[in-house]
Amino acid sequence: MSEPLQRLLRIHDLSVSLPGPRGTRLQALRHVDLTLDRGESLALIGESGSGKTLTALTLMGLLPPGAHVDGDVTLSGQSLLALDEDAWGHWRGRRVAMVFQEPLTALNPLQRILAQVMEPILLHRLAPDRATARAHALAQLARVGLDATHARAYPHELSGGQRQRALIAMALAAEPELLIADEPTTALDAVLRLQILDLLQSLVTERGMALLLISHDLALTARRVQRLAVMYGGRLMEQGRAADVLAHPRHPYTQALWAARPRLGAGRDQPLQVLPGGVPSLSQIGPGCPFHPRCPLAQARCAQEAPPWTGHLACWEVAP
Ligand SMILES: Nc1ncnc2c1ncn2[C@@H]1O[C@H](COP(=O)(O)OP(=O)(O)O)[C@@H](O)[C@H]1O
Numbered sequence: 001m002s003e004p005l006q007r008l009l010r011i012h013d014l015s016v017s018l019p020g021p022r023g024t025r026l027q028a029l030r031h032v033d034l035t036l037d038r039g040e041s042l043a044l045i046g047e048s049g050s051g052k053t054l055t056a057l058t059l060m061g062l063l064p065p066g067a068h069v070d071g072d073v074t075l076s077g078q079s080l081l082a083l084d085e086d087a088w089g090h091w092r093g094r095r096v097a098m099v100f101q102e103p104l105t106a107l108n109p110l111q112r113i114l115a116q117v118m119e120p121i122l123l124h125r126l127a128p129d130r131a132t133a134r135a136h137a138l139a140q141l142a143r144v145g146l147d148a149t150h151a152r153a154y155p156h157e158l159s160g161g162q163r164q165r166a167l168i169a170m171a172l173a174a175e176p177e178l179l180i181a182d183e184p185t186t187a188l189d190a191v192l193r194l195q196i197l198d199l200l201q202s203l204v205t206e207r208g209m210a211l212l213l214i215s216h217d218l219a220l221t222a223r224r225v226q227r228l229a230v231m232y233g234g235r236l237m238e239q240g241r242a243a244d245v246l247a248h249p250r251h252p253y254t255q256a257l258w259a260a261r262p263r264l265g266a267g268r269d270q271p272l273q274v275l276p277g278g279v280p281s282l283s284q285i286g287p288g289c290p291f292h293p294r295c296p297l298a299q300a301r302c303a304q305e306a307p308p309w310t311g312h313l314a315c316w317e318v319a320p
Pocket residue numbers: 018019026028046047048049050051052053054055064280281282
Protein backbone atom coordinates (compact mmCIF):
# COMPACT_ATOMS: atom_id res chain seq x y z
CA MET A 1 0.00 0.00 0.00
CA SER A 2 1.51 3.37 -0.96
CA GLU A 3 1.79 6.04 1.72
CA PRO A 4 0.85 9.71 1.32
CA LEU A 5 3.99 11.80 0.58
CA GLN A 6 3.74 13.76 3.80
CA ARG A 7 3.51 10.56 5.91
CA LEU A 8 6.60 10.31 8.13
CA LEU A 9 5.84 7.71 10.77
CA ARG A 10 3.61 4.68 10.62
CA ILE A 11 3.17 2.40 13.61
CA HIS A 12 1.05 -0.61 12.72
CA ASP A 13 -0.14 -3.29 15.13
CA LEU A 14 2.76 -2.72 17.50
CA SER A 15 2.94 -5.07 20.47
CA VAL A 16 5.81 -5.18 22.95
CA SER A 17 6.38 -7.71 25.70
CA LEU A 18 9.01 -7.54 28.43
CA PRO A 19 10.60 -10.25 30.52
CA GLY A 20 8.69 -10.73 33.79
CA PRO A 21 9.47 -12.64 36.99
CA ARG A 22 10.22 -16.40 36.85
CA GLY A 23 10.45 -16.59 33.09
CA THR A 24 7.04 -14.99 32.42
CA ARG A 25 6.36 -12.38 29.74
CA LEU A 26 4.60 -9.08 30.50
CA GLN A 27 2.57 -7.63 27.64
CA ALA A 28 3.35 -3.89 27.77
CA LEU A 29 1.95 -2.64 24.44
CA ARG A 30 -0.91 -4.21 22.50
CA HIS A 31 -1.80 -3.60 18.86
CA VAL A 32 -0.88 0.09 18.79
CA ASP A 33 -1.64 1.89 15.49
CA LEU A 34 -0.47 5.47 14.95
CA THR A 35 0.63 7.68 12.10
CA LEU A 36 2.34 11.03 12.02
CA ASP A 37 2.83 13.34 9.05
CA ARG A 38 5.64 15.80 8.44
CA GLY A 39 4.79 19.11 10.08
CA GLU A 40 2.28 17.46 12.39
CA SER A 41 2.16 17.32 16.19
CA LEU A 42 0.57 14.47 18.09
CA ALA A 43 0.20 14.22 21.85
CA LEU A 44 0.21 10.74 23.36
CA ILE A 45 -1.75 11.07 26.60
CA GLY A 46 -2.37 8.72 29.50
CA GLU A 47 -1.77 8.32 33.20
CA SER A 48 1.61 7.15 34.43
CA GLY A 49 2.14 3.48 33.55
CA SER A 50 0.00 3.53 30.38
CA GLY A 51 2.84 2.62 27.99
CA LYS A 52 3.72 6.04 26.57
CA THR A 53 7.45 5.92 27.26
CA LEU A 54 7.75 2.35 25.97
CA THR A 55 6.12 3.49 22.72
CA ALA A 56 8.74 6.26 22.47
CA LEU A 57 11.60 3.92 23.33
CA THR A 58 10.49 1.59 20.52
CA LEU A 59 10.88 4.51 18.10
CA MET A 60 14.38 5.20 19.47
CA GLY A 61 15.51 1.55 19.41
CA LEU A 62 16.04 1.78 23.17
CA LEU A 63 13.68 -0.86 24.58
CA PRO A 64 14.95 -2.75 27.65
CA PRO A 65 16.97 -5.94 27.05
CA GLY A 66 14.78 -8.99 26.42
CA ALA A 67 11.90 -6.96 24.92
CA HIS A 68 10.00 -8.70 22.10
CA VAL A 69 8.51 -6.47 19.45
CA ASP A 70 5.77 -7.43 16.98
CA GLY A 71 4.21 -5.32 14.27
CA ASP A 72 5.56 -2.74 11.96
CA VAL A 73 7.18 0.66 12.53
CA THR A 74 8.36 2.69 9.55
CA LEU A 75 9.93 6.12 9.40
CA SER A 76 10.23 7.64 5.92
CA GLY A 77 9.44 4.18 4.57
CA GLN A 78 12.33 2.49 6.44
CA SER A 79 11.39 -0.27 8.87
CA LEU A 80 12.86 0.65 12.25
CA LEU A 81 12.37 -2.83 13.66
CA ALA A 82 14.80 -4.17 11.06
CA LEU A 83 17.67 -1.85 12.05
CA ASP A 84 20.72 -3.37 13.71
CA GLU A 85 22.69 -1.53 16.42
CA ASP A 86 25.10 -0.10 13.81
CA ALA A 87 22.26 1.34 11.77
CA TRP A 88 20.61 2.70 14.94
CA GLY A 89 23.83 4.63 15.57
CA HIS A 90 23.11 6.58 12.38
CA TRP A 91 19.37 6.98 12.97
CA ARG A 92 19.15 7.77 16.64
CA GLY A 93 19.59 11.48 17.22
CA ARG A 94 19.82 12.11 13.47
CA ARG A 95 16.42 11.00 12.09
CA VAL A 96 14.58 10.58 15.42
CA ALA A 97 15.59 12.44 18.55
CA MET A 98 14.12 12.42 22.00
CA VAL A 99 13.94 14.90 24.84
CA PHE A 100 13.91 12.74 27.95
CA GLN A 101 11.76 13.25 31.02
CA GLU A 102 14.40 14.40 33.49
CA PRO A 103 16.63 17.28 32.29
CA LEU A 104 19.20 16.94 35.08
CA THR A 105 19.89 13.27 34.47
CA ALA A 106 19.75 13.62 30.69
CA LEU A 107 22.50 16.27 30.65
CA ASN A 108 26.13 15.50 31.45
CA PRO A 109 26.86 17.47 34.65
CA LEU A 110 30.59 17.73 33.83
CA GLN A 111 30.26 19.21 30.36
CA ARG A 112 29.35 22.74 29.30
CA ILE A 113 26.04 23.13 27.46
CA LEU A 114 27.71 24.17 24.18
CA ALA A 115 29.82 21.00 24.03
CA GLN A 116 26.71 18.87 24.61
CA VAL A 117 24.78 20.56 21.81
CA MET A 118 27.81 20.22 19.49
CA GLU A 119 28.07 16.50 20.18
CA PRO A 120 25.29 15.25 17.83
CA ILE A 121 26.51 17.63 15.11
CA LEU A 122 30.03 16.18 15.31
CA LEU A 123 28.84 12.60 15.78
CA HIS A 124 26.71 12.69 12.63
CA ARG A 125 29.36 14.69 10.74
CA LEU A 126 26.98 17.53 9.95
CA ALA A 127 29.68 20.21 9.98
CA PRO A 128 33.02 20.24 8.14
CA ASP A 129 34.96 21.46 11.19
CA ARG A 130 34.57 22.32 14.88
CA ALA A 131 34.13 26.03 14.26
CA THR A 132 31.11 25.37 12.02
CA ALA A 133 29.73 22.84 14.51
CA ARG A 134 30.10 25.48 17.22
CA ALA A 135 28.23 28.04 15.12
CA HIS A 136 25.43 25.52 14.42
CA ALA A 137 25.16 24.68 18.11
CA LEU A 138 24.96 28.35 19.09
CA ALA A 139 22.27 28.87 16.45
CA GLN A 140 20.26 25.94 17.87
CA LEU A 141 20.58 27.39 21.36
CA ALA A 142 19.46 30.80 20.10
CA ARG A 143 16.37 29.16 18.57
CA VAL A 144 15.30 27.95 21.99
CA GLY A 145 16.07 31.29 23.62
CA LEU A 146 19.53 30.58 25.10
CA ASP A 147 22.58 32.80 24.49
CA ALA A 148 26.39 32.50 24.65
CA THR A 149 26.39 32.83 28.44
CA HIS A 150 24.05 29.84 28.76
CA ALA A 151 26.21 27.99 26.22
CA ARG A 152 29.29 28.40 28.45
CA ALA A 153 27.43 27.25 31.57
CA TYR A 154 27.37 23.81 33.19
CA PRO A 155 23.91 22.24 33.64
CA HIS A 156 23.71 23.00 37.38
CA GLU A 157 24.24 26.72 36.63
CA LEU A 158 21.00 26.89 34.63
CA SER A 159 17.40 27.02 35.85
CA GLY A 160 15.03 24.10 35.24
CA GLY A 161 13.44 25.87 32.26
CA GLN A 162 16.85 26.69 30.74
CA ARG A 163 18.01 23.09 31.14
CA GLN A 164 14.88 21.87 29.38
CA ARG A 165 15.55 24.34 26.54
CA ALA A 166 19.16 23.11 26.33
CA LEU A 167 17.91 19.52 26.01
CA ILE A 168 15.57 20.56 23.21
CA ALA A 169 18.48 22.32 21.45
CA MET A 170 20.53 19.12 21.79
CA ALA A 171 17.73 17.03 20.35
CA LEU A 172 17.30 19.48 17.46
CA ALA A 173 21.02 19.78 16.76
CA ALA A 174 21.11 17.08 14.09
CA GLU A 175 17.85 18.36 12.51
CA PRO A 176 15.79 15.19 13.13
CA GLU A 177 12.64 14.49 11.13
CA LEU A 178 10.83 13.32 14.25
CA LEU A 179 11.21 14.87 17.69
CA ILE A 180 9.86 12.95 20.67
CA ALA A 181 9.39 14.92 23.88
CA ASP A 182 8.60 12.72 26.87
CA GLU A 183 6.86 14.75 29.60
CA PRO A 184 9.14 17.70 28.78
CA THR A 185 7.45 20.05 31.24
CA THR A 186 6.88 17.90 34.31
CA ALA A 187 9.69 19.51 36.30
CA LEU A 188 8.64 23.07 35.44
CA ASP A 189 6.24 25.62 36.86
CA ALA A 190 2.99 26.53 35.10
CA VAL A 191 4.28 29.51 33.09
CA LEU A 192 7.40 27.68 31.88
CA ARG A 193 5.29 24.66 30.92
CA LEU A 194 3.27 26.73 28.49
CA GLN A 195 6.41 28.41 27.13
CA ILE A 196 8.08 25.07 26.39
CA LEU A 197 4.94 23.67 24.73
CA ASP A 198 4.62 26.80 22.59
CA LEU A 199 8.30 26.56 21.68
CA LEU A 200 7.87 22.93 20.56
CA GLN A 201 4.81 23.76 18.49
CA SER A 202 6.58 26.72 16.84
CA LEU A 203 9.49 24.44 15.88
CA VAL A 204 7.04 22.08 14.18
CA THR A 205 5.51 24.92 12.20
CA GLU A 206 8.85 26.52 11.36
CA ARG A 207 10.74 23.38 10.37
CA GLY A 208 8.15 20.95 9.09
CA MET A 209 9.43 18.44 11.62
CA ALA A 210 6.99 16.02 13.27
CA LEU A 211 6.46 16.11 17.03
CA LEU A 212 5.36 13.29 19.30
CA LEU A 213 4.61 14.91 22.64
CA ILE A 214 4.10 12.58 25.57
CA SER A 215 2.15 13.78 28.59
CA HIS A 216 -0.11 12.63 31.41
CA ASP A 217 -1.80 16.05 31.30
CA LEU A 218 -4.62 16.17 28.77
CA ALA A 219 -5.78 19.67 29.67
CA LEU A 220 -2.31 21.23 29.44
CA THR A 221 -1.28 19.61 26.19
CA ALA A 222 -4.42 19.21 24.14
CA ARG A 223 -4.73 22.76 22.84
CA ARG A 224 -1.09 22.86 21.74
CA VAL A 225 -1.05 19.95 19.30
CA GLN A 226 -2.97 19.02 16.17
CA ARG A 227 -3.84 15.44 17.12
CA LEU A 228 -4.38 13.48 20.30
CA ALA A 229 -3.99 9.79 21.04
CA VAL A 230 -5.12 8.51 24.42
CA MET A 231 -3.47 5.36 25.79
CA TYR A 232 -4.29 3.11 28.71
CA GLY A 233 -2.93 -0.26 29.81
CA GLY A 234 -0.72 -0.45 26.72
CA ARG A 235 -3.63 0.04 24.29
CA LEU A 236 -4.93 3.02 22.38
CA MET A 237 -8.33 4.12 23.63
CA GLU A 238 -9.11 7.05 21.35
CA GLN A 239 -7.40 9.22 18.77
CA GLY A 240 -8.42 12.11 16.57
CA ARG A 241 -7.99 15.80 15.82
CA ALA A 242 -7.28 17.52 19.13
CA ALA A 243 -10.12 20.01 18.64
CA ASP A 244 -12.63 17.22 17.97
CA VAL A 245 -11.52 15.05 20.89
CA LEU A 246 -11.70 18.00 23.25
CA ALA A 247 -15.09 19.14 21.98
CA HIS A 248 -16.52 15.59 22.18
CA PRO A 249 -14.38 13.17 24.17
CA ARG A 250 -16.06 9.87 23.33
CA HIS A 251 -14.15 7.14 25.12
CA PRO A 252 -15.02 6.70 28.83
CA TYR A 253 -11.30 6.99 29.69
CA THR A 254 -10.87 10.24 27.75
CA GLN A 255 -14.04 11.56 29.37
CA ALA A 256 -12.72 10.63 32.81
CA LEU A 257 -9.35 12.31 32.17
CA TRP A 258 -11.13 15.42 30.94
CA ALA A 259 -13.52 15.49 33.90
CA ALA A 260 -10.59 15.10 36.32
CA ARG A 261 -8.71 18.12 34.96
CA PRO A 262 -7.99 20.92 37.41
CA ARG A 263 -10.26 23.88 36.68
CA LEU A 264 -9.41 27.52 37.20
CA GLY A 265 -12.11 29.35 39.08
CA ALA A 266 -13.90 26.20 40.28
CA GLY A 267 -15.72 27.04 43.49
CA ARG A 268 -14.52 25.55 46.75
CA ASP A 269 -17.76 23.66 47.15
CA GLN A 270 -17.25 21.97 43.76
CA PRO A 271 -15.13 18.88 44.49
CA LEU A 272 -12.60 17.87 41.85
CA GLN A 273 -13.79 14.85 39.96
CA VAL A 274 -10.89 12.51 40.52
CA LEU A 275 -10.58 9.38 38.47
CA PRO A 276 -11.21 6.48 40.89
CA GLY A 277 -8.75 3.61 41.11
CA GLY A 278 -5.28 3.37 39.65
CA VAL A 279 -3.48 2.19 36.51
CA PRO A 280 -3.11 -1.61 36.67
CA SER A 281 0.34 -3.19 36.68
CA LEU A 282 1.15 -5.24 33.58
CA SER A 283 0.56 -8.54 35.37
CA GLN A 284 -2.99 -7.42 36.31
CA ILE A 285 -4.09 -6.70 32.76
CA GLY A 286 -6.14 -9.55 31.32
CA PRO A 287 -7.53 -10.17 27.85
CA GLY A 288 -10.35 -7.60 28.12
CA CYS A 289 -10.47 -3.84 27.98
CA PRO A 290 -7.77 -2.66 30.43
CA PHE A 291 -10.04 0.15 31.66
CA HIS A 292 -12.88 -2.15 32.75
CA PRO A 293 -12.20 -2.10 36.54
CA ARG A 294 -12.59 1.70 36.55
CA CYS A 295 -15.12 2.22 33.78
CA PRO A 296 -18.65 3.44 34.63
CA LEU A 297 -20.02 1.81 31.44
CA ALA A 298 -18.31 -1.59 31.83
CA GLN A 299 -20.34 -4.71 30.96
CA ALA A 300 -19.48 -8.37 31.50
CA ARG A 301 -17.86 -8.80 28.10
CA CYS A 302 -15.51 -5.83 28.68
CA ALA A 303 -13.51 -7.99 31.11
CA GLN A 304 -13.42 -10.94 28.71
CA GLU A 305 -12.60 -9.48 25.34
CA ALA A 306 -10.83 -6.29 24.28
CA PRO A 307 -12.87 -4.12 21.92
CA PRO A 308 -11.42 -3.78 18.39
CA TRP A 309 -9.55 -0.59 17.46
CA THR A 310 -11.53 1.25 14.78
CA GLY A 311 -8.76 3.70 13.98
CA HIS A 312 -10.39 6.27 16.28
CA LEU A 313 -11.80 4.38 19.23
CA ALA A 314 -11.71 1.12 21.17
CA CYS A 315 -14.87 0.64 23.25
CA TRP A 316 -17.71 -1.89 23.20
CA GLU A 317 -20.23 0.59 24.53
CA VAL A 318 -19.58 3.69 22.40
CA ALA A 319 -20.75 3.51 18.81
CA PRO A 320 -17.83 3.91 16.36
N1 LIG B 1 11.93 -2.44 31.91
C1 LIG B 1 10.69 -2.75 32.31
N2 LIG B 1 10.42 -3.99 32.83
C2 LIG B 1 9.16 -4.31 33.25
N3 LIG B 1 8.11 -3.47 33.17
C3 LIG B 1 8.32 -2.25 32.65
C4 LIG B 1 9.62 -1.81 32.20
N4 LIG B 1 9.50 -0.53 31.73
C5 LIG B 1 8.21 -0.19 31.90
N5 LIG B 1 7.51 -1.21 32.45
C6 LIG B 1 6.07 -1.22 32.74
O1 LIG B 1 5.39 -0.98 31.52
C7 LIG B 1 4.23 -0.19 31.75
C8 LIG B 1 4.30 1.04 30.87
O2 LIG B 1 5.42 1.81 31.26
P1 LIG B 1 5.75 3.21 30.60
O3 LIG B 1 5.79 3.09 29.12
O4 LIG B 1 6.99 3.73 31.26
O5 LIG B 1 4.49 4.08 31.04
P2 LIG B 1 4.24 5.66 30.94
O6 LIG B 1 5.38 6.27 30.19
O7 LIG B 1 2.93 5.79 30.25
O8 LIG B 1 4.19 6.14 32.35
C9 LIG B 1 4.21 0.12 33.24
O9 LIG B 1 3.37 -0.83 33.87
C10 LIG B 1 5.65 -0.10 33.66
O10 LIG B 1 5.72 -0.49 35.01
